[in-house]
Amino acid sequence: MTIALVTDSTSDLSAQLCSDLGLVSVPLYVLFDGKMHKDGIEITPSDLFTGLKAGKKTPSTSQPSPAEFAAVYTQALERADHVLSLHISGQMSGTVGSARLAAQDFGDRVTVVDSKSVSMGLGMRVLRALDLIQAGRSIAEIVTELERVSQVADIRFTVDTLDFLRINGRIGGAQALLGSLLNIKPILTVKSGRVESAGRVRGHKKAMQDLVDHVRKYAAQHGGARAAFMATPGGEAYLKEVRAGLQGLQLDDLGDHPIGAVVATHAGPGTVGVTLEPLHT
Numbered sequence: 001m002t003i004a005l006v007t008d009s010t011s012d013l014s015a016q017l018c019s020d021l022g023l024v025s026v027p028l029y030v031l032f033d034g035k036m037h038k039d040g041i042e043i044t045p046s047d048l049f050t051g052l053k054a055g056k057k058t059p060s061t062s063q064p065s066p067a068e069f070a071a072v073y074t075q076a077l078e079r080a081d082h083v084l085s086l087h088i089s090g091q092m093s094g095t096v097g098s099a100r101l102a103a104q105d106f107g108d109r110v111t112v113v114d115s116k117s118v119s120m121g122l123g124m125r126v127l128r129a130l131d132l133i134q135a136g137r138s139i140a141e142i143v144t145e146l147e148r149v150s151q152v153a154d155i156r157f158t159v160d161t162l163d164f165l166r167i168n169g170r171i172g173g174a175q176a177l178l179g180s181l182l183n184i185k186p187i188l189t190v191k192s193g194r195v196e197s198a199g200r201v202r203g204h205k206k207a208m209q210d211l212v213d214h215v216r217k218y219a220a221q222h223g224g225a226r227a228a229f230m231a232t233p234g235g236e237a238y239l240k241e242v243r244a245g246l247q248g249l250q251l252d253d254l255g256d257h258p259i260g261a262v263v264a265t266h267a268g269p270g271t272v273g274v275t276l277e278p279l280h281t
Helices: 014-019 043-051 066-074 095-109 118-134 139-152 162-168 170-175 204-222 236-245 261-267
Strands: 005-006 024-026 028-033 035-038 058-064 080-085 110-116 154-158 184-190 192-203 226-231 250-259 273-275
Touching: 005 066, 005 118, 014 058, 014 080, 024 066, 028 043, 028 250, 028 261, 043 204, 043 261, 058 261, 066 080, 080 095, 080 118, 080 139, 095 110, 095 192, 110 139, 118 139, 118 226, 118 273, 162 261, 192 204, 204 236, 226 236, 236 273, 250 261
Parallel strands: 005 024, 005 080, 080 110, 226 250
Antiparallel strands: 028 035, 028 058, 154 184, 154 273, 184 192, 226 273
């Protein structure tokens, strides 16, 4: 059985990478400056943050419609027997709901999976699913494997300010960090599909060290790790600091991935983080 793989733009897998791998990424939307823009196609995080500095109103985001997913599924099923569709957490977006509504018109030929994650948390699930497809695994086996990985995968990041998460209502259990003292840096994670607090430290250097220590601890606990690094504009230099602290640690390194406009709308500038999975589950 041939399987086509579909995801959405919050996976933060570049358009070039998706093209190279034969993946279809359905874009979410950013409402900004009075217009709806397709994520990764018509707007970038730099566009957002430049506009905000110029005094434009805070952007908002929206999921694709069921009709958009139906069109993608129809096309994919012309070349494959089945579609596996992996998406951003349903706790963060209605995207997976749109996908499931669309899937109802295709009987048992479309399987929709909620990754319960975002950015490279979703992106790494997509890449693993692709590996499993290429290994000839069945849909049931792939879904079971992805669920098992999700239980032990990890995403850890820090933001320059919680204002963007607060304004857009994506702060989840990190609400308690609001109003913290000056120079307190929040350490955040994603649990059960929501952004949650993983702690707080004082100052930028300690925040970067927390990420470094966390990666090293995770790799030690799991006998190695796959890792993907991510940042919004303003966070690129922070990634270099984290990588410098990880020298000598053997990782299956999936590289640096710029965070797209939809996720950046909620995370804000200067966000930096790392997503981790075990090498073996």
